[in-house]
Amino acid sequence: MKKIALLVVAAMASLSIAAQGFTEGRVVTKISYPDMDENNGMMAMLPKETTAWYKGDKVRIEQPGAMGTKTIIIVDNKKKETHTFLDLMGNKFEIVQTEKDIKEQNSKEGEFTVTPTTDTKVIAGYTAKKATFKTKDGQEGEIWFAPDLARPNSNWTSPYKGVDGMMMEFGMSKETNMGPMTMKMTVKEVVKETVDDSKFKAPAGDWKKTTMADLMKSMGGGK
Numbered sequence: 001m002k003k004i005a006l007l008v009v010a011a012m013a014s015l016s017i018a019a020q021g022f023t024e025g026r027v028v029t030k031i032s033y034p035d036m037d038e039n040n041g042m043m044a045m046l047p048k049e050t051t052a053w054y055k056g057d058k059v060r061i062e063q064p065g066a067m068g069t070k071t072i073i074i075v076d077n078k079k080k081e082t083h084t085f086l087d088l089m090g091n092k093f094e095i096v097q098t099e100k101d102i103k104e105q106n107s108k109e110g111e112f113t114v115t116p117t118t119d120t121k122v123i124a125g126y127t128a129k130k131a132t133f134k135t136k137d138g139q140e141g142e143i144w145f146a147p148d149l150a151r152p153n154s155n156w157t158s159p160y161k162g163v164d165g166m167m168m169e170f171g172m173s174k175e176t177n178m179g180p181m182t183m184k185m186t187v188k189e190v191v192k193e194t195v196d197d198s199k200f201k202a203p204a205g206d207w208k209k210t211t212m213a214d215l216m217k218s219m220g221g222g223k
Contacts, residue, residue, distance in 0.1 A: 022149040022166060027052045028189040034171075035182045050185070055195040072203055085203055086215070093215060094207035105212060114143070114163060123168040124187045131163060144169040149190065 029050045036043055052061045057078035063071045070087040080099040085092070097105070112133040119130035121144065128144040149166035171184040 022054060022190070022192070024055045024195055025053075025190065025192040026195065027054070027166070027187055027191075029185050030188045032184045032186070033182065034184055035180070053195045053199045055197070055200070058200040060199045074200055074202070076200075083202065084212075085207055092205055092207045093210050094202075095210060095212050095215065097212065101212075124190050126168065126190065128168040129165070139173070141171055143167060 029052070031046075031048055031050060033043065033046060036046075047063050050061065050063045052059060057076060059073075059075040059077070061071075061073040061075070069089065072085040074083045074085075076082075082095075082097045082102070084095040084097070086095070087093075112135055114131050114133045117130045117132060120127050121130070122128070123144060123146070126146040126148055128146045131143045131145065132140065133143060134140050143163060144167075145163050145165040146168050147165040149168075150164055166187070167185075169184070169186045171182055173180055173182045
């Protein structure tokens with residue numbers, strides 16, 4: 001169960017990736033699980049939607065309710081720092097990561113080899129380009145990104161080198177305590193609107209500071 005929560009966090013982090021055409025507003029992304037039977041009772045407990053707010057150099061990504069969890073990620077692209085607030089059924093953790101931390105994490109996990117293609121399609125009203133990727137261990141997949149929604153200084157968190165634009169659709173798979181799980185995220189709405197500065201402040205509450213490595217180690221058993 002906890003490993004699934006970490007899969008959600010990893011997928012959400014990709015939403016901070018974006019390159020001038022989109023400076024302020026809100027993006028809503030739907031989440032689906034292609035490998036899971038719709039009649040599986042677990043489906044009702046998994047997150048179905050994520051919202052990200054953008055303003056200047058800052059991003060807030062919020063995902064409520066994945067089996068009793070809530071995750072908020074605040075990204076500062078100018079400072080190159082992320083704060084992840086993870087509420088696991090009342091256990092509250094804050095993870096602060098610098099550019100160095102994220103580069104080390106991506107290096108351990110293996111950055112993706114990305115190959116652009118000429119394929120395009122329209123997602124949420126924007127033309128998206130397709131790129132394929134391959135991981136160090138041979139896993140393959142595809143990414144759709146919108147160059148018109150690119151934002152400066154935002155791809156520093158990304159293992160997807162060569163993607164110059166907002167991620168509009170992508171999928172990822174991970175081994176969980178319930179077996180392999182595939183998560184697909186597709187942008188369904190892009191709204192250019194004014195975003196209040198308060199969105200980028202830390203949420204209220206007592207959060208225990210930890211590291212991603214220690215948190216993942218503590219969740220290794222998936223119990």
